Amino acid sequence: xxxxxxxxxGLGFKAAPKPEKKTATKAQKAGKPGKPKKPAHxxxxxxxxxxxxxxxxxxQKEKQEQLQAEREKQEQARLRREARNKxxxxxxxxxxxxxxxxxxxxxFEYGGKIKRVYVSAEQLKALNxxxxxxxxxxxxxxxxxxxxxxxxxxxxxxxxxxxxxxDAPVEDAPYSxxxxxxxxxxxx
Numbered sequence: 031x032x033x034x035x036x037x038x039x040g041l042g043f044k045a046a047p048k049p050e051k052k053t054a055t056k057a058q059k060a061g062k063p064g065k066p067k068k069p070a071h072x073x074x075x076x077x078x079x080x081x082x083x084x085x086x087x088x089x090q091k092e093k094q095e096q097l098q099a100e101r102e103k104q105e106q107a108r109l110r111r112e113a114r115n116k117x118x119x120x121x122x123x124x125x126x127x128x129x130x131x132x133x134x135x136x137x138f139e140y141g142g143k144i145k146r147v148y149v150s151a152e153q154l155k156a157l158n159x160x161x162x163x164x165x166x167x168x169x170x171x172x173x174x175x176x177x178x179x180x181x182x183x184x185x186x187x188x189x190x191x192x193x194x195x196x197d198a199p200v201e202d203a204p205y206s207x208x209x210x211x212x213x214x215x216x217x218x
């Protein structure tokens with residue numbers, strides 16, 4: 031019985047090629063000790079080094095930019111904290127005009143949302159005339175005089191929730207034309 035190897039060769043399979051032996055250099059044949067030759071710096075190695083150096087420089091630059099951005103962010107946060115503290119000192123109890131028994135809700139837009147502050151009838155007239163304003167502080171909306179509002183705006187402009195300019199021109203309503211008026215006798 032023939033071996034499996036012989037059967038496979040008979041079916042047309044080729045024998046596995048034998049690995050080639052390395053030939054020894056002249057120095058090794060002669061028995062002389064010597065340093066093996068090192069390949070000279072090729073262009074590929076130089077390109078790899080330049081690429082690695084470029085990546086390292088880019089990473090270092092990005093890290094510096096990130097640190098600078100973080101420092102600026104911390105500085106802005108510190109300035110905001112200082113401004114809020116100054117605003118808190120400005121808004122003492124005698125400058126805030128909110129009344130506990132105010133029952134009229136004055137709605138206004140602040141931060142992209144509709145907010146409200148409760149005022150009395152006299153305060154509503156003064157607020158709409160621009161004599162009063164609204165300042166947001168610690169999540170509350172405080173009614174203050176126009177002078178206090180101007181001081182608060184100088185300290186921290188982001189805290190101004192409602193400021194009405196009495197000298198601003200009145201916009202024409204798009205439907206103020208008489209042809210758009212609703213008749214008095216219209217029954218719903």
